[in-house]
Amino acid sequence: MDSTPPRKPATVICCGQVVLDHTFRVDEVQAPPSKTTARGYNLGIGGMGAHAAIAVVRLGGRALFWGRVGDDEAGAAQAEALDAEGVDVTHLRRIPGAHSALSAVIVDKMGERAIVTYRGDGLSPDPSWLPLDLLAEAGAVLTDPRWPEGSHVVLDAAAAIGLPTVLDAEKSEARILRDLVPRVGHAIFAATGLSVFGGGAPPRESLRRALASGPLKMVAVTRGEDSTLWMVPGDDKPREMPAFPVQATNTTGAGDVFHGAYALAMAEGQGIEAALRFASAAGALRARDGATPDRAMVEALIGTLIAA
Numbered sequence: 001m002d003s004t005p006p007r008k009p010a011t012v013i014c015c016g017q018v019v020l021d022h023t024f025r026v027d028e029v030q031a032p033p034s035k036t037t038a039r040g041y042n043l044g045i046g047g048m049g050a051h052a053a054i055a056v057v058r059l060g061g062r063a064l065f066w067g068r069v070g071d072d073e074a075g076a077a078q079a080e081a082l083d084a085e086g087v088d089v090t091h092l093r094r095i096p097g098a099h100s101a102l103s104a105v106i107v108d109k110m111g112e113r114a115i116v117t118y119r120g121d122g123l124s125p126d127p128s129w130l131p132l133d134l135l136a137e138a139g140a141v142l143t144d145p146r147w148p149e150g151s152h153v154v155l156d157a158a159a160a161i162g163l164p165t166v167l168d169a170e171k172s173e174a175r176i177l178r179d180l181v182p183r184v185g186h187a188i189f190a191a192t193g194l195s196v197f198g199g200g201a202p203p204r205e206s207l208r209r210a211l212a213s214g215p216l217k218m219v220a221v222t223r224g225e226d227s228t229l230w231m232v233p234g235d236d237k238p239r240e241m242p243a244f245p246v247q248a249t250n251t252t253g254a255g256d257v258f259h260g261a262y263a264l265a266m267a268e269g270q271g272i273e274a275a276l277r278f279a280s281a282a283g284a285l286r287a288r289d290g291a292t293p294d295r296a297m298v299e300a301l302i303g304t305l306i307a308a
């Protein structure tokens with residue numbers, strides 16, 4: 001169960017979504033028509049790839065973020081926030097005239113959330129500027145479905161040099177997931193993403209189809225406070241990685257942190273089961289605290305399993 005970080009930090013390249021999250025805390029998310037007073041407000045970085053990149057750094061790795069923002073205020077704030085977290089933003093591209101992505105995140109007192117995302121405007125999908133030669137310096141790559149053209153070329157170039165690849169298979173259009181999943185080594189679905197991918201088939205069947213769709217090494221589906229189901233080639237039915245029991249205060253970003261932690265574990269050469277445990281602990285702490293944990297916190301939580 002050792003997940004001690006290696007002496008030289010492992011590098012993860014995160015290619016995908018960055019969003020500026022406006023988070024409102026309310027007692028209850030009310031159905032419209034309604035007016036609700038927020039109990040608290042926070043402006044912070046969000047988006048699968050960006051959140052995951054921050055998690056990689058907090059957990060002791062080195063992260064490069066590849067993605068697109070506009071040349072507006074939100075884009076500047078996104079670049080600044082990632083840089084302040086220690087993420088390499090040399091290849092965060094600011095696209096002239098484009099609008100950056102934004103979200104309104106409404107979190108209730110149980111820590112559950114409703115999210116409205118504006119995916120930006122004018123963020124050219126052209127991936128031809130991506131510095132693919134830098135993949136040779138990385139230990140793993142993580143992509144998501146919000147910039148499919150970028151993910152597509154990054155996954156293919158990484159596969160060509162045998163680099164471990166991870167996909168955050170979040171809810172997206174079915175055609176996007178069906179294009180990306182067969183290109184990746186480790187596809188980790190959100191429950192809604194798996195349902196879209198499998199056309200509503202039961203999780204076990206959808207995971208089987210995902211595993212059979214390409215040379216995948218592992219498929220999984222995260223299910224919040226319930227266990228993560230996962231399969232490797234040759235498995236007939238899913239295995240279970242239990243979730244760590246915590247009192248959740250804000251589950252936003254738990255999935256993003258889970259994926260960042262898993263990709264870092266791959267870059268460090270951890271095995272699949274150890275990586276899933278490491279990621280589950282990181283995701284649980286994120287849900288408990290509403291903040292991304294550091295390595296020592298994750299190690300301590302994993303340690304409670306050994307002590308038990």
Ligand SMILES: Nc1ncnc2c1ncn2[C@@H]1O[C@H](COP(=O)(O)OP(=O)(O)OP(=O)(O)O)[C@@H](O)[C@H]1O
Pocket residue numbers: 170190191221222223224225226227228243244245246248251252253254255256258279280281283284285287
């Ligand atoms: N309430 C919780 N208690 C314990 N662990 C949790 C909880 N919520 C999330 N986690 C951990 O984080 C992982 C990812 O969470 P979840 O399945 O909610 O991601 P998601 O649906 O992709 O959501 P998002 O990407 O918006 O965070 C879970 O598999 C689990 O390991």
Ligand SMILES: [Mg+2]
Pocket residue numbers: 168170190255256
């Ligand atoms: Mg998610």
